Amino acid sequence: MRLYRDLTIRQKQIVWAWAFLAIPIVFYTVIRFYPTGNAILISFQDWNLLGARTWTGLDNYTTLVSDPVFWQVFRNTFVYLLLGTPVSLVISFVIAYHLDKTRFMHGFLRMLYFLPFMTSAVAMAWVWRWFYQPVPIGLFNNALASVGIPQISFLNSTTNALPAILAPAVWAGLGFQIIIFMAGLRAIPRSYYEAARIDGVSTWAVLWEITLPLLKPTIVFIVVFSSIGFLRIFDHVFNMTTNNPGGPLNSTKPLVLMIYQTAFSSFDMGYAAAQTVVLFLVLLAVSLLQLRILRDR
Amino acid sequence: MGFSRLKALALASATSAAALLGSAANAVEIEYWQYFFDARVSAMEQLIENFEAANPDITVKMTHFPYADYRTKVAAAIPAGEGPDVVQLFYGWLNDYVAADLIQPLPEDVFPADKIDAEFFPMVQAMKEGDQYWALPTAVRSLALFYNERLMEEAGITEPPETLDELIAAAKAMTKVDAAGNVTQVGVTAGMTAQDHHWWREVLVRQFGGEPYLDDYKTVNYNTDAGVEALEFYVGMTEGDTPASAFGFMDEPQAAFKAGRAGMHIDGSFRIGSLADTRGLKWGVAELPANADGMRSNYSSYWVNAITTKAEGEKYDAAVKFMEYIVSDEAMQIWLDVVGELPAKPSVGLTDANANDPVFGPFIKGLAYANTTKFADESGQRQAMVEMVERMTLQGMSAAESLAIAAETEQKLLDDYYATN
Numbered sequence: 001m002r003l004y005r006d007l008t009i010r011q012k013q014i015v016w017a018w019a020f021l022a023i024p025i026v027f028y029t030v031i032r033f034y035p036t037g038n039a040i041l042i043s044f045q046d047w048n049l050l051g052a053r054t055w056t057g058l059d060n061y062t063t064l065v066s067d068p069v070f071w072q073v074f075r076n077t078f079v080y081l082l083l084g085t086p087v088s089l090v091i092s093f094v095i096a097y098h099l100d101k102t103r104f105m106h107g108f109l110r111m112l113y114f115l116p117f118m119t120s121a122v123a124m125a126w127v128w129r130w131f132y133q134p135v136p137i138g139l140f141n142n143a144l145a146s147v148g149i150p151q152i153s154f155l156n157s158t159t160n161a162l163p164a165i166l167a168p169a170v171w172a173g174l175g176f177q178i179i180i181f182m183a184g185l186r187a188i189p190r191s192y193y194e195a196a197r198i199d200g201v202s203t204w205a206v207l208w209e210i211t212l213p214l215l216k217p218t219i220v221f222i223v224v225f226s227s228i229g230f231l232r233i234f235d236h237v238f239n240m241t242t243n244n245p246g247g248p249l250n251s252t253k254p255l256v257l258m259i260y261q262t263a264f265s266s267f268d269m270g271y272a273a274a275q276t277v278v279l280f281l282v283l284l285a286v287s288l289l290q291l292r293i294l295r296d297r
Numbered sequence: 298m299g300f301s302r303l304k305a306l307a308l309a310s311a312t313s314a315a316a317l318l319g320s321a322a323n324a325v326e327i328e329y330w331q332y333f334f335d336a337r338v339s340a341m342e343q344l345i346e347n348f349e350a351a352n353p354d355i356t357v358k359m360t361h362f363p364y365a366d367y368r369t370k371v372a373a374a375i376p377a378g379e380g381p382d383v384v385q386l387f388y389g390w391l392n393d394y395v396a397a398d399l400i401q402p403l404p405e406d407v408f409p410a411d412k413i414d415a416e417f418f419p420m421v422q423a424m425k426e427g428d429q430y431w432a433l434p435t436a437v438r439s440l441a442l443f444y445n446e447r448l449m450e451e452a453g454i455t456e457p458p459e460t461l462d463e464l465i466a467a468a469k470a471m472t473k474v475d476a477a478g479n480v481t482q483v484g485v486t487a488g489m490t491a492q493d494h495h496w497w498r499e500v501l502v503r504q505f506g507g508e509p510y511l512d513d514y515k516t517v518n519y520n521t522d523a524g525v526e527a528l529e530f531y532v533g534m535t536e537g538d539t540p541a542s543a544f545g546f547m548d549e550p551q552a553a554f555k556a557g558r559a560g561m562h563i564d565g566s567f568r569i570g571s572l573a574d575t576r577g578l579k580w581g582v583a584e585l586p587a588n589a590d591g592m593r594s595n596y597s598s599y600w601v602n603a604i605t606t607k608a609e610g611e612k613y614d615a616a617v618k619f620m621e622y623i624v625s626d627e628a629m630q631i632w633l634d635v636v637g638e639l640p641a642k643p644s645v646g647l648t649d650a651n652a653n654d655p656v657f658g659p660f661i662k663g664l665a666y667a668n669t670t671k672f673a674d675e676s677g678q679r680q681a682m683v684e685m686v687e688r689m690t691l692q693g694m695s696a697a698e699s700l701a702i703a704a705e706t707e708q709k710l711l712d713d714y715y716a717t718n
Contacts, residue, residue, distance in 0.1 A: 145477060155545075243490035246689045249692075
């Protein structure tokens with residue numbers, strides 16, 4: 001206590017600053033950095049959760065490169081990203097743009113769009129899974145069959161399954177993106193629009209020359225946010241294909257699901273850690289790229 | 298809180314601590330771990346109660362976890378000197394547990410190998426290494442054919458099918474297809490994701506004249522003519538204008554059967570409990586159909602109990618006593634009555650009452666000719682079967698070609714596993 005009393009005010013401030021900073025530092029070290037470092041370590045080892053860890057050098061990574069399933073899963077992950085992000089961006093912008101102009105039942109409509117975002121992904125995935133079933137239980141196929149149209153294999157198809165799973169995932173994220181877009185739209189000063197109207201500029205020109213350029217920070221935020229979300233997609237896929245996770249024939253399996261299966265059903269922790277390191281690098285690259293675009297503004 | 302209450306509390310805790318210490322001097326507490334499944338937990342509670350009544354100086358504390366966390370928790374606890382003295386594990390995990398030094402062999406004087414060889418169903422011998430047993434089951438599981446009595450009657454079938462040909466004929470009679478060609482009711486369920494991969498491996502391949510694995514399940518051997526025939530038979534069930542079955546019908550085979558939309562369904566004895574509670578469903582059980590020569594086969598699996606390396610001294614002695622009780626005849630009968638899983642000894646299972654039981658009987662008869670696959674990675678090996686069928690149904694690959702890929706995939710899984718274990 002004497003020691004503390006002898007300090008100057010400036011030194012006391014520093015002590016207190018570090019005391020408060022210590023909490024997040026300890027938290028990050030124990031909860032984030034230590035496991036991350038450990039995962040990187042395990043990726044060079046062979047471990048089945050029970051026995052001893054043995055060093056295998058780069059074995060896990062060479063297995064990874066020569067594993068056709070890994071490359072298919074890698075491709076799936078980017079299909080989720082490259083299909084999901086633009087589609088959800090366009091839909092949410094269109095909805096937000098029109099909702100912004102609507103006065104009639106505005107609050108109610110906004111609530112309807114936001115509701116899916118608050119719904120549990122697991123519950124939603126199981127309901128959609130039921131929608132997609134073949135006759136006699138599937139909602140969509142029963143509707144098709146009742147008007148005499150042949151059934152569509154939604155989930156039991158190597159080509160349709162991925163978009164079928166992506167659809168509810170996009171829908172679930174829409175509410176959040178709409179709210180962000182609407183906030184962005186409100187932030188654009190009215191005076192620009194008034195000036196444009198006085199000059200007699202067309203609606204399209206207003207959209208292209210005023211609205212979209214001024215929305216750029218909002219768009220960048222949503223792109224970053226939703227790309228990370230689609231790169232980490234798991235719960236929709238897992239719950240809609242629990243009997244054959246990521247199937248059929250791995251056509252819907254994202255990287256996170258492959259990691260989960262390698263680790264907790266095959267108990268090959270080393271290989272799973274190697275996949276995790278790859279996912280980490282991908283997320284890092286995508287985030288850095290997008291931060292760079294942000295800075296260019 | 299007033300001072301007097303505080304004092305009373307302090308006094309109370311002091312006396313209870315003293316009582317605890319006093320009883321600890323002559324009572325041993327051991328821990329038992331299993332995964333959470335309602336019926337298993339209540340059966341074990343009953344067993345513990347009986348055991349404690351017979352051994353007043355031993356108390357048993359049961360802990361259970363969700364299945365998903367089970368392995369991780371066990372692996373973390375035992376090396377740290379925590380956790381169970383007696384632990385339950387899946388038979389397929391034995392190698393891993395032995396290699397990781399988590400369990401110790403059962404003492405030979407209490408569990409002599411020749412006595413166990415003679416008393417238990419033969420598949421339990423997979424738990425033996427040299428002259429010592431590592432673990433023993435209370436109960437075992439096998440497959441049988443569930444059938445919907447109402448749908449059978451509707452189709453004019455009086456007896457459940459005895460052979461594979463009868464199975465297909467009965468199933469086709471029960472399948473319903475609407476005007477547009479959509480299947481609205483199946484004769485028999487199909488899906489490799491459920492129990493069918495066991496049925497195909499250990500039953501169909503053998504019935505078509507093959508031997509699914511060689512070399513103590515280390516070498517895949519179904520990539521033969523018998524394997525191709527078995528696969529063509531299996532996938533063939535879903536083909537034709539009036540198929541016997543349909544893949545993916547009502548999402549899950551057991552759901553279709555439970556909803557009364559499937560005439561027959563192959564499943565394990567653990568399904569009995571959930572079907573028994575289904576209102577409006579009248580069902581029966583028959584043995585799995587034989588082939589044309591009358592040859593039958595079945596698949597059996599089981600969970601075993603073992604003593605962990607953590608148990609030492611008086612806890613070890615108590616653990617041995619507890620092990621002895623939970624694999625006793627009495628325990629097996631309780632397990633059958635509460636959980637519906639079959640006794641691991643013929644002397645208990647094949648009593649007249651059990652073997653002639655209309656529900657348990659077919660399962661128990663199946664045990665006599667059952668095979669137990671030694672899995673290295675059960676879900677990985679199942680996946681090979683699932684994809685084998687998908688390549689045929691979704692990509693139009695021939696049975697021979699798809700079978701060859703499946704055999705190669707599974708062999709690679711086995712090689713990788715045995716290279717490190």
